Amino acid sequence: MESTAVAESADIGADSPSSTPFILSRPHGTVVAVGTRAQYDSTLAAAEALRDGRATAIVGALPFDPEHPSALVTPQSLKHESGSWNGEYRELPRIRIGPAAPTEAEHVARVEAALRELHSPDNTLEKVVLARSLTLHADERLHPHALLARLVAHDQGGNGFSVALGAAGDAWSGKHLVGSSPEVLIRRRGDAVSCHPLAGSAPRRSDPESDRRTGEGLAASEKNLREHALVVDALRASLAPLCTELDIPDSPSLTRTPHLWHLGTPVSGRLRDRSVTALDLAVAVHPTPAVCGTPTDAARRLIAELEGDRGFYAGAVGWTDSDGDGEWMVGIRCAEIDARGTTIVAHAGGGIVAASDPHDELAETTTKLGTILAGLGVEP
Numbered sequence: 001m002e003s004t005a006v007a008e009s010a011d012i013g014a015d016s017p018s019s020t021p022f023i024l025s026r027p028h029g030t031v032v033a034v035g036t037r038a039q040y041d042s043t044l045a046a047a048e049a050l051r052d053g054r055a056t057a058i059v060g061a062l063p064f065d066p067e068h069p070s071a072l073v074t075p076q077s078l079k080h081e082s083g084s085w086n087g088e089y090r091e092l093p094r095i096r097i098g099p100a101a102p103t104e105a106e107h108v109a110r111v112e113a114a115l116r117e118l119h120s121p122d123n124t125l126e127k128v129v130l131a132r133s134l135t136l137h138a139d140e141r142l143h144p145h146a147l148l149a150r151l152v153a154h155d156q157g158g159n160g161f162s163v164a165l166g167a168a169g170d171a172w173s174g175k176h177l178v179g180s181s182p183e184v185l186i187r188r189r190g191d192a193v194s195c196h197p198l199a200g201s202a203p204r205r206s207d208p209e210s211d212r213r214t215g216e217g218l219a220a221s222e223k224n225l226r227e228h229a230l231v232v233d234a235l236r237a238s239l240a241p242l243c244t245e246l247d248i249p250d251s252p253s254l255t256r257t258p259h260l261w262h263l264g265t266p267v268s269g270r271l272r273d274r275s276v277t278a279l280d281l282a283v284a285v286h287p288t289p290a291v292c293g294t295p296t297d298a299a300r301r302l303i304a305e306l307e308g309d310r311g312f313y314a315g316a317v318g319w320t321d322s323d324g325d326g327e328w329m330v331g332i333r334c335a336e337i338d339a340r341g342t343t344i345v346a347h348a349g350g351g352i353v354a355a356s357d358p359h360d361e362l363a364e365t366t367t368k369l370g371t372i373l374a375g376l377g378v379e380p
C-alpha cells in the first residue's frame with residue numbers, strides 16, 4: 001500500500017484521537033492535524049506526493065527501521081497554534097507497572113555483549129544505542145490526549161506529541177505513539193535548516209548544588225563527549241551535501257529536561273535546493289547515532305539482533321507543509337498505547353561506547369523512563 005484515500009471515519013467525535021491524528025506541541029507553537037485525507041505507509045511515496053503537489057501536507061511518524069512501514073497521513077487541515085498545546089488536563093485511569101522487556105538483568109547482559117563487541121580486536125563498531133521497554137496496564141481506557149496534556153504540562157518546554165499509527169497497516173490500527181521528546185531531528189523554514197542533536201546524559205538531582213555539579217560533570221565527561229561527537233559527525237556528513245552553509249559549534253552545551261541533563265549541539269544551515277522538504281531532510285538524517293549507533297548499518301544489525309523490532313520508538317515524529325517547511329522530532333521519551341487504550345509500552349535507551357558501564361547504562365534507561373512514568377502519574 002502506498003497511499004490510500006480515506007473515507008469519512010465513523011469515529012467523528014471532536015475529541016476522538018482519530019479525528020486528530022497528529023499533535024506536536026513545542027515551545028514556539030503547536031501543530032494540530034485534523035481529519036485524514038490520505039494515508040501512506042511508504043515514506044518515499046509520501047515525500048513524492050508532497051513534492052509533486054498531490055499532498056497538501058504530511059504528518060505522522062517514521063519507524064526506527066526505515067525499511068518498515070511508516071504512519072503518515074495527509075490531513076484535511078493543518079492548524080498552527082501559538083505556544084505549547086493547551087489541551088484539557090483530565091483524570092487518568094489507574095495505571096499499574098507491568099513487565100520490563102528485557103528484564104533489567106538481561107539489559108545489563110546485552111550491554112555487556114555490546115561491550116565485548118566494542119572491545120574485540122577486529123571490531124568496527126564505535127557506538128550502539130540499546131533500549132528496553134516497560135509495559136503498563138490501565139484499568140480503563142487511557143485517552144492519548146490525556147497523557148499528552150500531562151506530558152506537556154510537566155515539561156518546561158511544553159514538548160509533547162500524539163500520533164495515530166493506523167496508517168502503518170492493520171497491525172497498528174487504533175494505536176498511538178505519545179511522548180515528550182526534547183530532541184529536534186530536523187527543522188526547515190524556507191532555506192533555513194536546523195537541528196539540535198542530543199547525546200550524553202546524566203540524571204537531574206533534587207538538590208540544586210548537586211544538580212549543577214552533575215551537569216558540569218556531564219559537560220566534562222570524555223565518554224559522553226565522544227558519544228555526542230559521533231552524532232554531530234554523522235549529521236555533518238548527512239547535511240553537508242544538502243546545505244550551502246553549515247554552522248556547527250565545536251563543543252556541545254548542556255540542555256535539561258525535568259529528568260535529565262544532556263549534551264546538545266545547535267546546528268544550523270542554508271538549504272542548497274529549496275525543493276528538498278523537511279520530510280526529505282528527516283529521511284536523509286534518520287536514524288542518527290543518537291538512537292542507532294556508528295557505523296549505522298553495523299549498529300542497526302546489532303540492535304535488530306539483540307532487541308528485535310523497535311516499531312516507532314526511536315523513529316521520528318513530525319510534519320511538513322505544502323511549502324516544504326516543517327519540524328521532525330526524534331521519537332523518544334514516548335510510549336505506544338494499544339487500540340483499547342489499556343496497554344501502554346514505554347521505551348528508553350542509551351548510547352553504549354567502549355567506556356560505558358553496564359549498570360550505569362541500566363540506570364540511565366530507568367531515568368529516561370521517568371518522563372513517561374511521570375506523565376502517567378506512576379512512581380518508578
Ligand SMILES: C=C(O[C@@H]1C=C(C(=O)O)C=C[C@H]1O)C(=O)O
Binds near residue numbers: 290347
Ligand atoms: C535513546 C534515547 O535517548 C537518546 C540517547 C541519549 C544518550 O545516549 O545519552 C541522549 C538523548 C537521546 O538522543 C531515549 O531516550 O530512549
